Amino acid sequence: MTTKKTHKITLIPGDGIGPEVSGAVVKIVEAAGTATGVKFEWHMHNAGADAFEKTGEYIPKALYESIEENRVALKGPVTTPVGGGFTSINVTLRQKFELFANFRPVKSLPGLKSKYPDIDLIIVRENMEDLYAGLEHTVVPGVVQALKIITEKGSTRIAQFAFDYARKHARKKVHAIHKANIMKLSDGLFLRCCRSVAEKFPEVEYKEHIVDNACMQLVMNPYQYDILLTENLYGDIISDLCSAFVGGLGLVPGANLGTECAIFEAVHGSAPDIAGKNMANPTALLQSAVLMLHHINEGATAERVQTALEQVYREGKVLTKDVGGTSGTREFAEAVVAAME
Numbered sequence: 001m002t003t004k005k006t007h008k009i010t011l012i013p014g015d016g017i018g019p020e021v022s023g024a025v026v027k028i029v030e031a032a033g034t035a036t037g038v039k040f041e042w043h044m045h046n047a048g049a050d051a052f053e054k055t056g057e058y059i060p061k062a063l064y065e066s067i068e069e070n071r072v073a074l075k076g077p078v079t080t081p082v083g084g085g086f087t088s089i090n091v092t093l094r095q096k097f098e099l100f101a102n103f104r105p106v107k108s109l110p111g112l113k114s115k116y117p118d119i120d121l122i123i124v125r126e127n128m129e130d131l132y133a134g135l136e137h138t139v140v141p142g143v144v145q146a147l148k149i150i151t152e153k154g155s156t157r158i159a160q161f162a163f164d165y166a167r168k169h170a171r172k173k174v175h176a177i178h179k180a181n182i183m184k185l186s187d188g189l190f191l192r193c194c195r196s197v198a199e200k201f202p203e204v205e206y207k208e209h210i211v212d213n214a215c216m217q218l219v220m221n222p223y224q225y226d227i228l229l230t231e232n233l234y235g236d237i238i239s240d241l242c243s244a245f246v247g248g249l250g251l252v253p254g255a256n257l258g259t260e261c262a263i264f265e266a267v268h269g270s271a272p273d274i275a276g277k278n279m280a281n282p283t284a285l286l287q288s289a290v291l292m293l294h295h296i297n298e299g300a301t302a303e304r305v306q307t308a309l310e311q312v313y314r315e316g317k318v319l320t321k322d323v324g325g326t327s328g329t330r331e332f333a334e335a336v337v338a339a340m341e
Contacts, residue, residue, distance in 0.1 A: 004037055004039070004298075006040065007039070007296055007298070008040075008043060008069070008070045009072055009073065009292070010045060010063070010066040010067050010072065010074070011044045011045070011073070011074050011075075012044075012047050012063070012075040013044065013046065014075065014077045014078045014266075014270060015077070015078055016270025016271050016272040016275045017077065017270060017274060017275050017329075018266075020329050021077075021280050021282035022074070024285075024286070025074070025282050025285045025289050026040075027337065028286060028305060028308075028333055029301075029305065031337045032304045032305045036301045038301050043066045045060065045062060047063055047075075047093075048078040051063075059093070064096065068097075072262055072263075072292060072296060073261070073263040073264070074264050075263055075264065075265040076285060077266050077268055077269055077271070090265070091132055091134065093256070093263055094127050094263075097258055098128065099256035099257060099261065100126065100128050100158060101125075101257040102125040102232075102239075102254065102257075103123075103124060103165075103254070103255040103257055103291070104122070104125065104252065104253070104255075105122050105253065106119060106120075106239075106242040107119060107121070107246065108246045109283075109309075109310060110314040111313045111315070111316045112246070112313060112323060115245075116222055116245040116246075119222060119223075119242075121225055122165070122226065123227075123228045123238060123239045124162040124165065124230070125230045125231075125234075125235025126155065126157075126231050126232050127232060127256060128154060128232070129149045129151060129154045129232055130231045131146055131147075131148050131233050135147040135149065150189050152193055155231075156193040156197060159197035160197050161257075162174055162229040163197055163204055166201065167204065171204070171226050172226055173206075174205070174206050174207070174226070174228075174229050175208065175209050175225055175227070175228050176194040176206070176208045176209075176229045177208075177209055177210075177228055177234050177235075177238065178190060178191050178208060178211060178231070179211050179234075190231055191208060194208075211230075211237075211238075214238065215241060219241075222242070239252075240267075249268035249284065250322055250323075251283045253267075253284060253285075254266070254267040254288055255288065255292075264289065266284040278329050279320065280320070281332070283309065286305065286336070287309070290306050308339035317335075318332055318334075318335035319332065320332055
């Protein structure tokens with residue numbers, strides 16, 4: 001088989017279980033690439049507390065430069081301190097590279113028992129605005145103000161992304177999720193932009209749900225939804241809620257997409273309590289890598305990985321503890337590689 005171009009990928013292993021799941025994913029992707037004639041060149045960089053200890057920077061300049069050059073990154077979990085410490089690495093990278101779309105497919109894996117079988121949802125979340133703009137200040141002692149930023153540009157751009165995806169992949173329905181009954185100006189602007197874009201896609205059914213009602217409706221009957229189009233904060237919450245339908249954050253991929261760069265990441269935490277114990281499940285990062293492979297137009301390699309992953313889950317013989325198995329991270333990775341042979 002003729003070898004295709006070599007893809008240069010920035011790899012951010014992360015901390016906690018990050019290096020273990022990243023190592024497992026690289027091993028699987030490399031095996032799939034060997035079978036399909038695709039090569040990868042991994043440019044590894046640290047971020048977060050580990051990077052600060054070594055370089056004095058939470059996001060080293062070399063990491064920024066690597067992403068700018070390669071335009072594609074695969075990122076393991078990085079710890080974000082709660083209530084203090086350094087700013088979220090995820091939010092910082094999204095702002096730096098204008099990764100305006102957070103794309104989160106939530107789809108059931110075969111063989112896993114769930115109260116909600118055969119889930120197939122897409123969450124499209126605006127990724128740069130809203131309260132995540134990080135504009136906070138103390139008005140007077142004891143009073144803090146956080147600014148919710150919603151713009152016509154940002155809202156229109158994310159709505160366009162959602163409807164473009166629906167048309168390309170024959171998805172039937174888009175729900176805009178909002179709280180415009182209370183936040184009439186900010187969420188009202190978001191809805192007006194969504195409605196304007198929806199008019200250009202008559203083949204896609206468009207609906208609107210208030211966010212608290214949407215959460216209830218999701219728990220009662222998630223099958224009524226197809227694509228959920230959200231602002232930043234609502235999307236963050238709903239993404240985690242929906243992940244519970246298919247087994248949790250350890251199974252769900254995530255992509256941060258912009259016009260120039262893309263970062264694909266596991267959305268779960270760094271789980272320092274099990275770090276180094278060969279217990280972590282690499283599925284979330286592996287499915288993120290599948291999204292990455294589709295993004296760089298290596299669909300055959302992506303499908304090879306996804307098919308092997310689903311075969312391992314369907315057989316249920318080599319699974320990690322979090323999904324009812326007894327195997328470790330390395331054994332799981334080896335089973336996925338073996339399923340590709």
